[in-house]
Amino acid sequence: MQLIDNTGKEIIPNPLLDDHSSGNWQLAAKGISQYKTIYLNGRNYRCLWSTAETKEDTSYALMVASSMEEIHSDLQGLLFIFFAVIPLALIITGLTAYFISRAAFRSVTRMAETAQEITASSLNKRLQLPKAHDEVRMLGETLNDMIKRIDSAFKAQQQFIADASHEIRTPLTIIQSELELAERNSTDTLITENIKIALSEVDSMSSLTNSLLTLSKLDSMQMRLDRQPVRLDELLADCIQSMSATAAKENIQLFFHISEAIEILADREKLKSIFVNLIDNAIKYSHTNSAISIKMEKANDDLAAILIKDHGIGIAAEELANIFKRFYRCREVRARVRGNGLGLAIAQEFVAMHKGKILITSEPGKGTLITVQLPIP
Ligand SMILES: Nc1ncnc2c1ncn2[C@@H]1O[C@H](COP(=O)(O)OP(=O)(O)OP(=O)(O)O)[C@@H](O)[C@H]1O
Ligand SMILES: [Mg+2]
Incomplete structure (x- = not known):
């Protein structure tokens, strides 16, 4: 610092500031404050020339110079905050918000999952409610x-x-x-x-x-399986026997091939209903004087396969996906052949109850092959 009276006499001298003070202290002595940045000994200083009034008549000019190094280092700190701390804080905040919202939405996700599982046959299920009363x-x-x-x-x-x-x-x-x-x-x-x-x-x-x-x-899930040991070959022979009169009316021959006797655990009546339905279809959608072959074999040690092959009208590829739907009947048969379109829907549900599968391949004009797979215990 430097203190100069209004005559130019240095009361508190500071030779370092002499060069910079000239011209400025007179203005300060007149009451006009001045700010300036000066370069001294390799450093920037911020200076203020201001009037220092006393009770005496004499007015003084006070010059104060302060190194800008501290401000620079403060600014450096601020820069660090801007470019490192703030992005880091944003990332941490973002991650925290993500995890908190995920935890908060976990119950919503769980509810959505249960809702997706609810179908017409599982309307007794209810959504799991979160503990919080929110x-x-x-x-x-x-x-x-x-x-x-x-x-x-x-x-x-x-x-x-x-x-x-x-x-x-x-x-x-x-x-x-x-x-x-x-x-x-x-x-x-x-x-x-x-x-x-x-x-x-x-x-x-x-x-x-x-x-x-x-x-x-x-x-309404009132249908239960009455499982008992069933000889598949005998049951199929029964079904063929009961359908033979219907087939004979159209002069359709039913051929039965068995490679070996197979016993499974199943509901006899439901199995009969499945095969009677399928043989009935094979007859209904065959031409007169044709033949239907019914074959039973082991697909592997755990699976029995029953193949029903007709040489009838077949099913168009675009209709194959629909034939298991309730009341669906292929365009070609609707007006010509009697039926309700429910036989396959019921057969499929019965096969599913036995943990089996119905597969179908068909060629319009050539015939249809239906394969029923049933697990062997
Ligand atoms: N073996 C087959 N050959 C050709 N079309 C078939 C055969 N089996 C089924 N379909 C087609 O699939 C449709 C659905 O068969 P599904 O057995 O469910 O009904 P449906 O035979 O018409 O009537 P029902 O309820 O009396 O069985 C049939 O209407 C027919 O168009
Ligand atoms: Mg049918």
Whole structure:
């Protein structure tokens, strides 16, 4: 620092500042403060010339110079903060936010996963609610209430289908037996013909009600497997026997090939229903005077394979994916052949209950090969 009075006399001298003070101290003595950066001994100094007033008349000019090194090092620190600490802090904050939000959304993800598992046949499932009493839990409770309402509506609908099918079955059986009696007693050929048409309608309707009843039981999980040791070769022979009359009407020959006897653990009635359905299809969608081959073999030690091959109308490639859907019937057969489009849907569910598979390959105009695979215990 340097203190100079208004006559130019240095009260506190500082020869280092002399050169820089000239011209500035007079202004400072007049009351005009001055700021300037000067270069001294290899360093930058920030200087202030200002009036230093005393009680006496004399005014003084005070010059204060301060090294800028400290400011520079402070600025360096600030630069470090800008380019290293702030990005680091941002990364840490980002990561923390990511992990916190992931933890917070874990319950939402879990709920979404359960929601995805809920299908028409598993409406009894409920979303797992988080422990915290927050908005997510409220959302879960609301969704669970909604699933409960859908479940009740679904059950009521299934019950209605089951009750209706059940109620229709009895009058249908009565109509059928009355029509059969009338057919036997009729002497008029025209009336006999009409009765036959009515009988075939009744037949189709009872098959529809039976299928609907089976599907409603499957949907409401009322269908259980009554597993017992079953000789597959004998069961298939039974099925072929029961379908032989239908095949004979169209002059279709049923060939049965067995390589060895196979015993599996299965529900006899459901297996029969599967194979009768499949053989029925093979007959229905074959040409008259053709042949159907039914082959049973071991695909490997753990798997029995039953192959039903017809030389019928076949199925178009774009329709193959749909034939297991309920009520689906291929375009070509809809108007020509009777059916409800439920046989394969039921067969597939029964095979799945036995942990088996149905595979299908078909060529339009050439025929269809259906393979049923069933596990051997
Ligand atoms: N062996 C086959 N050859 C050609 N088409 C077939 C064969 N099996 C099934 N299909 C086609 O798949 C459709 C669905 O078969 P599904 O057995 O489910 O119904 P459906 O035979 O029409 O009626 P039902 O309920 O009386 O069985 C059939 O309508 C038919 O178009
Ligand atoms: Mg069928």
